[in-house]
Amino acid sequence: MLESARYLRDSTRMAVDPFSDVLTLSKAEAVVTGGFTAGGPWSIRFPAREKIKFFAVVKGSCWVHLEGAREPLLFETGDVGLLAKPRVAVLSSDPALEPVDAMSLFSNVGRNAVAVVGDGGDFGYIGGHVMLDPIRGKLLADILPPWILTRAASPHAAAFRWLLDRLIEERTSGRPGSQLASSQLTQLLFIEILRSHLGTARPMPAGWLRALAEPRIAPALRLMHGDPARSWHLEELAKACAMSRTSFAFHFRTVAGVAPLTYLATWRMHLAERSLRDERTAVATVARSLGYTSESAFSNAFKRANGKSPSAYRASVSGLDKTVPEQTNNAAPASETAF
Known part of the structure; x- marks a missing residue:
C-alpha cells in the first residue's frame, strides 16, 4: 500500500x-x-x-x-x-x-x-x-x-x-x-x-524528429524544454548527457542539424509565436518568460527569426482562425x- x-x-x-x-x-x-x-x-x-x-x-x-x-x-x-x-x-x-x-x-x-x-x-x-x-x-x-x-x-x-x-x-x-x-x-x-x-x-535525416528520437541527447532536450527561459550553458547540457562538451556539441549537431543553443533559441521562438497569437500578454512579459533580459533584445531576436517585430507578427495573425479548415463542420x- x-x-x-x-x-x-x-x-x-x-x-x-x-x-x-x-x-x-x-x-x-x-x-x-x-x-x-x-x-x-x-x-x-x-x-x-x-x-x-x-x-x-x-x-x-x-x-x-x-x-x-x-x-x-x-x-x-x-x-x-x-x-x-x-x-x-x-x-x-x-x-x-x-x-x-x-x-x-x-x-x-x-x-x-x-x-x-x-x-x-x-x-x-x-x-x-x-x-x-x-x-x-x-x-x-x-x-x-x-x-x-x-x-x-x-x-x-x-x-x-x-x-x-x-x-x-x-x-x-x-x-x-x-x-x-x-x-x-x-x-x-x-x-x-x-x-x-x-x-x-x-x-x-538530421532534424527535430531525429533529435526527439535520440536517447543520448534526451536529457539535454528535457532540460531545455523544461526551463526554456534559463540561460543554459553548453557545459551543463553536456554534463546532463554524460558527455564531454566537444562530443556533446558534435553529436547534437549531427542528430538535430543545429547546435544545442540554436535549438533552444528556435524553441523559444516557437513558444513566443504561440504566446503572441493565442494570448494578449504584453510583449515585455513574453520576453521575460522566455529568458530575455529586455524587450528590445527579444524583439530583435524575434524579428531575425520571423522577419517581423512581435507586435507586427501579432497583428498579422490575429485575424486567422485558431483551427484549420478541416475542424469546421x-x-x-x-x-x-x-x-
Whole structure:
C-alpha cells in the first residue's frame, strides 16, 4: 500500500516530454473520417490531399500504390500507414485492375460512414487525417517523412491491434460516450504511428524528429524544454548527457542539424509565436518568460527569426482562425469518407 501511494505521489510529477511539447504546440488532432469494406475485384484512386492522412487495414489485404513509387505495397490485416505529403494513392485487390475515381464512387456516402464496394465481404479499412494549427502545425508537418508504414508484425503490433479493435468497437457500438472515446483512441493511434517510426532502426535525416528520437541527447532536450527561459550553458547540457562538451556539441549537431543553443533559441521562438497569437500578454512579459533580459533584445531576436517585430507578427495573425479548415463542420469531400 505504501509503495502504491508513493507511486501515485511521484507519478504526478511527470517528466518533461519534448515530443509531447511538439504535438501540443502543433495542435495535432487525429480524426477518423470513415472507411470502406470491399469484396471481389476492385481498385480505387484517391486524390492527393494537402493534409496528413493515416489508414489501417482491419480485415483482409489490399495493394497500395503511391504516386511516385516504383512498386505497390501489400497491406495486410493490422498494417498501418501514414501519408504526410500529398500523393495520389491507388488501393486495390489487384494492382493490374483499372482504378475507379474515389470521388465518383463515394459521392453518396456520408461523412464518417463506412462505404461498401462490391460485396464488401473480403476487406475492411478505416482512414482519417490529422488536423494541425494553420501556423504552428508546420513544426510537425515539416519534420515528418513523406510516408510511414508500420507492419502488423512490428514490436508495436500489440498496441495497434488493441487500439484498432477498440476503435472499431466504439464506432459501431453506439454506447454513451462512444464519440469521445473514438476521438481519444484515434489520437492514441496517431501517437503510436509516430512512436513506431521514432523507434525504427532505419536512419533518419538530421532534424527535430531525429533529435526527439535520440536517447543520448534526451536529457539535454528535457532540460531545455523544461526551463526554456534559463540561460543554459553548453557545459551543463553536456554534463546532463554524460558527455564531454566537444562530443556533446558534435553529436547534437549531427542528430538535430543545429547546435544545442540554436535549438533552444528556435524553441523559444516557437513558444513566443504561440504566446503572441493565442494570448494578449504584453510583449515585455513574453520576453521575460522566455529568458530575455529586455524587450528590445527579444524583439530583435524575434524579428531575425520571423522577419517581423512581435507586435507586427501579432497583428498579422490575429485575424486567422485558431483551427484549420478541416475542424469546421463543413462536409468533407466524398473521397474523405474513405481515405
